Amino acid sequence: VGRMKFNRRLGREDTVGEGILDKADIIDVLKTLVGIRNGKGSVDDIDHLGNRRVKSVGEMAENQFRVGLIRVERAVKERLSLAESEGLMPQDMINAKPVAAAIKEFFGSSQLSQFMDQANPLSEVTHKRRVSALGPGGLTRERAGFEVRDVHPTHYGRVCPIETPEGPNIGLINSLAVYSRTNDYGFLETPYLKVVGGKVTHEVEYLSAIDEAAYVIAQASSETDEAGNFVSELVDVRHQNEFTKTSRENVNYMDVSPKQVVSVAAALIPFLEHDDANRALMGSNMQRQAVPTIRSEKPL
Structure with a gap:
C-alpha cells in the first residue's frame, strides 16, 4: 500500500516496487516539496478518502494472531535453553494456549468488538456495514475536530453522508454507501x-x-x-x-443509481431528497430500532 500511494503521489505509472526508499525516491520527494513551496501542486488533504484506508477485521485478527505466535516462540526458546530439553518432542515444547488467548482477547475485549444488533434485518445489515474512525490506531472522541467528522466530497458513493450517530460519535462512525466496496489495498x-x-x-x-x-x-x-x-x-x-x-x-x-450516495437505511426513506438532513439522519437511525412482529407479513 505504501509503495502504491507513494508512486501515485509522485505521478508515477507503476504501483509496485521496493518496500524501502532508494535515491531516486528521495530526489523525487525533494522535487515535490520544493514544487509545493513554490506554489506548484498541493498539500495532501488528510480527510480525502484516498488517504484513508479501511482496516478490515481479518487484518486486525492477523495482527493479534501474530502477537500470540511471538509469545509461543518466546516460550519455546526458553524451554530449549533449559538443560532438560534433551529428548523432548515438539508437542511437549509448543503450547498453543497463548495463540488461543490472543484470539479470544481480540474478539472478547477489543474496542471494536461488538455484539451484533439483531433487532430487525436492517439493523443487522447496517451493523455489518459500519466503519469507525475510533479504536486501536484510530482517533479518540476528545481529540477529533470538526474536519474529521465533516462530510468530504470523496464520500460520494462510498460513505453515507446521512447515517451517523448523534452525540459525541457524530461523523466518526459512518455507514458504507449502498454499492460501496473495499479494494485489495483497503480503499x-x-x-x-x-x-x-x-x-x-x-x-x-x-x-x-x-x-x-x-x-x-x-x-x-x-x-x-x-x-x-x-x-x-x-x-x-x-x-x-x-x-x-x-x-x-x-x-x-x-x-x-441515484441511491448510490446513501446507505441501506437512508435509501429506505421515501422522497429522501425532499427531507431535511437532520430528520433523515434521525429516521435512518430509528428504522434500526423498529421491533418486528412475531408473524411477519408484508406491509399494506
Whole structure:
C-alpha cells in the first residue's frame, strides 16, 4: 500500500516496487516539496478518502494472531535453553494456549468488538456495514475536530453522508454507501457506468477516490434516450470534486443509481431528497430500532 500511494503521489505509472526508499525516491520527494513551496501542486488533504484506508477485521485478527505466535516462540526458546530439553518432542515444547488467548482477547475485549444488533434485518445489515474512525490506531472522541467528522466530497458513493450517530460519535462512525466496496489495498470504491462518445454503455467499473478525480462523471438522473445517448448537449457533471456543466462528449462515466450516495437505511426513506438532513439522519437511525412482529407479513 505504501509503495502504491507513494508512486501515485509522485505521478508515477507503476504501483509496485521496493518496500524501502532508494535515491531516486528521495530526489523525487525533494522535487515535490520544493514544487509545493513554490506554489506548484498541493498539500495532501488528510480527510480525502484516498488517504484513508479501511482496516478490515481479518487484518486486525492477523495482527493479534501474530502477537500470540511471538509469545509461543518466546516460550519455546526458553524451554530449549533449559538443560532438560534433551529428548523432548515438539508437542511437549509448543503450547498453543497463548495463540488461543490472543484470539479470544481480540474478539472478547477489543474496542471494536461488538455484539451484533439483531433487532430487525436492517439493523443487522447496517451493523455489518459500519466503519469507525475510533479504536486501536484510530482517533479518540476528545481529540477529533470538526474536519474529521465533516462530510468530504470523496464520500460520494462510498460513505453515507446521512447515517451517523448523534452525540459525541457524530461523523466518526459512518455507514458504507449502498454499492460501496473495499479494494485489495483497503480503499473504498464505488461503481460507475462507462460512457464512450456521449453514449452510456452497460460496462460497470469500480473507481477509488484517487482514480475518480481524473474523470468527468455525470449524474445518474441525466436524461438519456433508448440507445443510451445523452439527450441534452450540456450535462451536469462532477470533476475533481467540483460540480459543473460540460458537453456530453467530455463525459467519461455516469453514476449507477441515484441511491448510490446513501446507505441501506437512508435509501429506505421515501422522497429522501425532499427531507431535511437532520430528520433523515434521525429516521435512518430509528428504522434500526423498529421491533418486528412475531408473524411477519408484508406491509399494506
